[in-house]
Each structure stands twice: as structure tokens, then as C-alpha cells.
Amino acid sequence: MCFSAVANFVGSGVLGGIGVVTLTKVKHRRELLFAALPTLFAIHQFIEGFVWLGLDGILSRTVAHNMGAAFMLYAQGLLPFLLPLSVLLFEPDAKSRKRMLPFLGLGAATTLYILWALTAYPLQVNVKGNSIVYINQATNNMAVAVLYVIATCGSLFVSKIRMMVIFGAANLAILLVVMEFKRYAFTSLWCAYAAIASVIILVYFWRSHGKRPFRYA
DSSP states (O other): OOSSHHHHHHHHHHHHHHHHHHHHTOOSGGGHHHHTHHHHHHHHHHHHHHHHHHHTTSSOHHHHHHHHHHHHIIIIIIHHHHHHHHHHHHOSSHHHHHHHHHHHHHHHHHHHHHHHHHHHSOOEEEEETTEEEEEOTTTSSHHHHHHHHHHHHHHHHTOSSHHHHHHHHHHHHHHHHHHHHOGGGHHHHHHHHHHHTHHHHHHHHHHTTTTOSOOOO
8 A cells, every 4th residue: 555546446445445354343332442453444535545646646736635635634633642542442441431531631732723724734745656646734743643642642551452553553664664764655554554453443343242341341
């Protein structure tokens, strides 16, 4: 994914299949948002396929810009809030859910700032090194990146569920690799490989089918 329109569309189809299977394993409404992450990633990758088509000249540059804005809306504007919220809802007891509140608060604040930035500053979308680069002057800085990482990965690391921690570790490892080798294309690449890590979510829902739903208070 993230290397061509075809790669994005094929990846989206595969992730969509993973997402559908994962959703069939849901046994309680509190599990729904976390189980929906692979499906949301599939839609996300599908959107980026249209960004490629616009940048390749098959569709207009307006399509590339608008689809790029939609891609950024989820990647930067919504994910920092949705991910900790999905983990909080999933946690089996009140004590575990309380541990998620700081990450949810940080995610909400990060989301509000990024949503403001995406509307207040112009978005630049271009191709570099076979990857799409998304540039917004107010979000492309280290402070926002650190808050984003804490919000999206932090709640996973303090989860009571072991597979959540594994999912968080996979995403953090992917993030560090992307930052080291292709920092300029961070948004596109990290979202693509985080989507691939969604297989971990499917494995968890498949293997824990007999242990769920938890006794939610």
C-alpha cells in the first residue's frame, strides 16, 4: 500500500475482508468500535487510492487535494481520539477504563487542535520517493507528533488485555521505523502499516471468542 493507486485499492479490499470477519466476532456493543478499526483503515486506504489517481493525472488535481484532505481528516484529525476511546470502551472493568481517561483527554485535545489546523492552514499533497507526502504547517512538527503518538499508542500499552499491548508495540515499532527511514512521508506510511497490523485485531477477536463478552459493569 501507499506506493500506487492499485496497491491502495488492493490493500483496501484485503483489509475490508479482515474488517468484515472481525466484526462478525463482536459479542458486545462495547467491542464494536475497536473491532471496526480494520474496516476504517480499509476505507482510509481506499481514499488514498484516489489521491494517487489525482497525483498521477488520471483524475484532476482537485480530486487529489480533496481526497488528501479526507485522508488527513481521519489519519490526524480523528484517529488520536477514536483509538483511545475504542480501547476505553473495550476494557473489562472500571479500574482499567480509568487508566484510559488521560489518554482519551489528550487524544481529544490533539484532535481538536489538528482539526483546527486542517481548516486554518492549506494542505499540500505531493509524491516523493514513491510515497505521498501530506504537509500542513501547523501539524508537521515534533510537538504534535509526540502528542499524537502518546494518544494513539499510550492507551494500548496500559490496557489489561495482552493483545492490545502487542498491537500497541507493533504500531510503535512501525512508527519508529518510518520516522527513521521516511519521515517526510510519515502520515501515509504509518497509516498503511498500522492498517496491516490490524491483522492482530482479527487474531485477537478470533482466538478470544470463548472469553468474551467481558462482565462489563
